[in-house]
Amino acid sequence: MNEFYATERNEIASDWFVDLSTEICSTFEELELELPSSQQEDIKPGQFSYRKTTRKPEGDKETGGGLMAKMVAGKVFEKVGVNVSTVYGTLSPEMVKVLNKRKTIKKEQSSFWATGISVVTHLNNPRVPAVHFNTRMFATEQEVWFGGGMDLNPCLENTKETARFHKALKDICDKHDESYYLKFKEQADKYFYVPHRERARGVGGIFFDDLDSGHWEKDFAFVRDIGNTFLDVYPSIVSDLQEEEWTPEDKEKQLLHRGLYTEFNLIYDRGTKFGLVSKHDPEAVLMSLPPLAKWA
């Protein structure tokens, strides 16, 4: 590890993402313990299993990795993945291409360091919306910035819960900067769109790819608050909807919606692309894929 990698700032950021992941996992396991099954019998409360993940070495140099927490076949969660990783090394041309928003990454062979968290849920009850949440810090030798987003993916409309999700995001954005919410909501609408289907993949949320106000502390405080908001709003939506009744037709819609979700993730998602071209552990990169999906 050279000086660029091992800064106090990097350590603070990666520690935060690890702490957040621990909290998310324990909150989700509490939901499994507290909530009833959803029209299914004999399901034990789900528990996370953990596996270390490794990015492919560059020659003989290690390039970081992370921890993948996965819960499958729970009472509430059919599958959840919570990934944290801290990866570093040299930017390849393919990685630069995926990161093409940053003007300073023109030079290949630049060193990078990145840390982040990524959460994706797939629920048993089709009336409970799936969610995606991701925040990260990215550093090159020239710059440091944050990125992330959170979007709700119901397969059946629920105006009330959707409004609640958006309001929580608006409130936390407004606390930091009154220009954030509108901008980040619009970026989410643009990002979480499936062009070939000419439709949104879900009901959106916020997305920011390139946050660098010039004040690292300020930006990091915002990113932390986004994480706390996720912990605040999503488990609460899940609790409220877990006992909603659903039909086989609802389940069918859910499985088809997961097909759409898969299309987005594999064709368009930049996080997935970056994960694959940077040769991170494919199981971790693709942990977002649904446990079961249908195409008509």
Add this chain to the structure above:
Amino acid sequence: MNEFYATERNEIASDWFVDLSTEICSTFEELELELPSSQQEDIKPGQFSYRKTTRKPEGDKETGGGLMAKMVAGKVFEKVGVNVSTVYGTLSPEMVKVLNKRKTIKKEQSSFWATGISVVTHLNNPRVPAVHFNTRMFATEQEVWFGGGMDLNPCLENTKETARFHKALKDICDKHDESYYLKFKEQADKYFYVPHRERARGVGGIFFDDLDSGHWEKDFAFVRDIGNTFLDVYPSIVSDLQEEEWTPEDKEKQLLHRGLYTEFNLIYDRGTKFGLVSKHDPEAVLMSLPPLAKWA
């Protein structure tokens, strides 16, 4: 339709692909009538339903389309798609990028004309391999070439049937050119590979992306023979294996293998990419996706 589009050669080629699709559909429907169910009860023989497909117009100009034949929930076939299409118009920069093998397509705004057939099967019985078959003719104002391929996708090894599939392809290649088989088999091994999983998606077959010997008649005869070989070998493999017994573990392996198949098709497949960037009917482009797939 201008002179470039409406040549006799184009008509002969597109007629052939349509005739082949009709034969494939009737052969598959015969299998549904003749073969027993596979450890399932009360399944009626499957039948194809047909839908016209349309490429998105360029301004007010139509750009072609085709016919999608789809069978779902049959005795043998859980899902089969047989697509034929004839599309034309102006090459966009995105389309040129996907076709980057052809040196003469440097000029954007070039007219193109393409016709082809694409077949993908997903079986009820996990002991019967899925297959992908596709052949096409592509013309620009400067050139005409053929492309295509065929690969077998068993989720459980069956050395005998795999050998039979490869032998049928070798025999027909050898009939046309003794250099073809080795070359096209190697191209298939390279093409049908999933880099992020570091494995092949199936057991391969043949793949040729850019066949132009300078003799259109000769190349077209080869492409026709590949179509006839598909009709000859694949239904016969299906017949032989339909009565093989399978376990729930076999079904699980099949659903996971379909996950891998989905990853390949959405991340790497050039046909899928071209279909999407050329704005062909998304249902037709993505007809290859499995009826049901799993990710662990």
